[in-house]
Amino acid sequence: MEKFPSARALARTLAPNNPVTCLRPSAVRRAVHFFLNEFAGEVLYAVKTNPRPEILDAVYDAGVRNFDVASMAEIELIAGRYPDARLAFMNPVKNRDVIRRAYLEFGVRHFVLDCEEELRKIVEATDNAADLCLLVRLAVPNHHSELELSSKYGVHPDAAPDLLIAARRVASRLGVAFHVGSQCMQPTAYGTALHMVRDLIHKSGIILDIVDVGGGFPSVYPFMSPPPLAEYMREIAAAVDKLP
Numbered sequence: 001m002e003k004f005p006s007a008r009a010l011a012r013t014l015a016p017n018n019p020v021t022c023l024r025p026s027a028v029r030r031a032v033h034f035f036l037n038e039f040a041g042e043v044l045y046a047v048k049t050n051p052r053p054e055i056l057d058a059v060y061d062a063g064v065r066n067f068d069v070a071s072m073a074e075i076e077l078i079a080g081r082y083p084d085a086r087l088a089f090m091n092p093v094k095n096r097d098v099i100r101r102a103y104l105e106f107g108v109r110h111f112v113l114d115c116e117e118e119l120r121k122i123v124e125a126t127d128n129a130a131d132l133c134l135l136v137r138l139a140v141p142n143h144h145s146e147l148e149l150s151s152k153y154g155v156h157p158d159a160a161p162d163l164l165i166a167a168r169r170v171a172s173r174l175g176v177a178f179h180v181g182s183q184c185m186q187p188t189a190y191g192t193a194l195h196m197v198r199d200l201i202h203k204s205g206i207i208l209d210i211v212d213v214g215g216g217f218p219s220v221y222p223f224m225s226p227p228p229l230a231e232y233m234r235e236i237a238a239a240v241d242k243l244p
Helices: 009-015 025-038 053-060 073-081 096-106 118-124 160-168 188-204 229-240
Strands: 044-046 066-071 088-089 110-113 133-137 171-178 210-212
Touching: 009 053, 025 053, 025 229, 053 066, 053 073, 066 073, 073 096, 088 096, 088 188, 096 118, 096 229, 110 118, 118 160, 118 188, 188 229
Parallel strands: 044 066, 066 088, 088 110, 110 133, 133 171, 171 210
Antiparallel strands: none
16 A cells, blocks of 8 residues: 555645545544543444445544444454454344344344344343343434434434333443434534433433443534534543533
């Protein structure tokens, strides 16, 4: 792979006729170090964001050992490349064969779900496994994001208590996950979502083992200037401190 000091230098040297992908592993490492140092919980890298080997290696070498996977292809990629990685299957829609293979062949124990049908699939495909870590995905407002996701994924808050109670019966560890939407421009979106998690805990009477705050952390794009990421970290930490 050719290296250039900047994208401008690449363009001047190659004068390409077709689009060229530029990778900046040093920027990846800086981002990873920020999250590892500033985020109070465990950091997972969502493979779907960029599965290029060069990017994955930069993420892994910078210290990430937990990966959010959404397909068998991603599971095979990460398990084959990093045998010590821990995988969380965070796609709310999975077929039984993929669930079974993930559990039996690759040691996946973390599964997300947003309906009773998916819960039933996971339990049946893993033959009523006693060591499942299940995360119920909650639909939360995506008003401050550039790409809304909650109309597609997540259990409605009114139905969430019953689903959480059902998952508690079969889960060794239990959690709630949410996603505030891609490119979230307001830190308060995380506080709102975590307030909904607190309400869910009170309504269900269940204390959680895990809270997954999802993705949505913004990047700087043309005509988009989000608040500093440190403000997002403070908002999350303050809201988490209020959970039972």
